[in-house]
Amino acid sequence: MSRPRFASFTTGKRQGYGLIVGDGVIDLSARFGARYPTLGEVVKANAFNELVEAVADHQPDFPVSDIAYEIPIPAPEKIICVGVNFPDRNEEYKDGQAAPSNPSLFIRFPRSFTGHDRPLIRPRESHQLDYEGEIVIVIGKGGRRIPETEALSHIAALTLSNEGTLRDWVRHAKFNVTQGKNFDASGSIGPWLVPFTDESQIADIKLETRVNGEVRQSDRTSRMIFSFRKIINYISTFTTLVPGDVIVCGTPTGAGARFDPPIWLKPGDVVEVEADGIGTLRNTIADEVI
Structure with missing residues (x-):
């Protein structure tokens, strides 16, 4: 069923x-x-x-x-995103460093996301719009300092994200990526919420991103550096999680920035993010209308 x-x-x-x-x-x-x-x-x-x-x-x-x-949760208190959460993603940086012991995190605003079957908007300030297919967890039971052993009981639902990024804008400063992650409608969340019932829904499922039908990203959640349990535990250490909070859990290797030369999204492209048991999030690309 x-x-x-x-x-x-x-x-x-x-x-x-x-x-x-x-x-x-x-x-x-x-x-x-x-x-x-x-x-x-x-x-x-x-x-x-x-x-x-x-x-x-x-x-x-x-x-x-x-x-x-529309994005499933219309006005979440928090949208927290996890960076560099698959082994090959860490190796992509070619800095010789081992995977970090704690997750990299950043914040996105609800306005930076749009819904399923709507265009991602390429802004006039940059043509370096890139894709990042990710699994999203929605918090159902709030808490602070949530133990890993109890973490999954705090998940209400699952959905997907194309965590679209303006690559040159994430490098405008030394230690933050906020600018390149928050252009209006540059990413998407959806199509819907699938209620969370047990760990089998997320323990080892395939996550895939396709651009115009070509597979660009493909990996499994069992290979995540930081598990869903760890992510909830770590975030709830410094902030109280509340029902409706959205956590975007990291993307596999294969984003357009990693090609030589890079392959940026352009108007008319179709990006699909698919995960077992959750569905397929689909978006086209369009230029901002001034």
């Missing part, structure tokens, strides 16, 4: 969320919006099963073609 898929969307002038069933959408926001205004509140209340059971006998209200996907 396939796992339920919860998506945030816009249809007409209305924003909502629903359950994706085949090629249709059961509009949950129309039924439960007073109690759970967004998927953020559904996550906070751990209400996935409640909603699935409530509409078990319902038919879709409209086709998927009627919606525009």
Whole structure:
């Protein structure tokens, strides 16, 4: 049986969320919006099963073609991204250093992401737009100093990210990457949330990124330098995690910057990020309209 898929969307002038069933959408926001205004509140209340059971006998209200996907959690308190989390990624830097003992982290703003089937925007300031396919965990139960042994019980759901990056802008300063990671709509999250049930969903799954059908990145979560348990434990040491927080967990080797010469994304390209049991996040590329 396939796992339920919860998506945030816009249809007409209305924003909502629903359950994706085949090629249709059961509009949950129309039924439960007073109690759970967004998927953020559904996550906070751990209400996935409640909603699935409530509409078990319902038919879709409209086709998927009627919606525009939004990022699943519309206003997370935090989006924290993990850098250099696969062995070959560490070797890509060619600095002779062993993998670090703690994860590299940076922050992204919600506005820097767009939804599934929407274009990533290449800004006028740079043409060095690159892709990074990643698995995303959404926190369901908050906490501080969460032990690794308990970490997975704090995950509510899984989704995907194309953590798009403007490569020249991440090198504008000595020790930070914030600028190149936060151009509006330069990355994507989605298509939907898949509720998390057990470690088998993420322990050893394939993560792949394709550009125009060509496989550019491919690896497995079992090879991550920092496990999902470690990531949650480490981050919660210095900040309190709250329901709806989004953690983007690192990309395999094979980004466009690592080709010789580099291969940057350009308008018309199609990028797909796929992971076993989660789905496929697809985006085109478009130039910013001034």
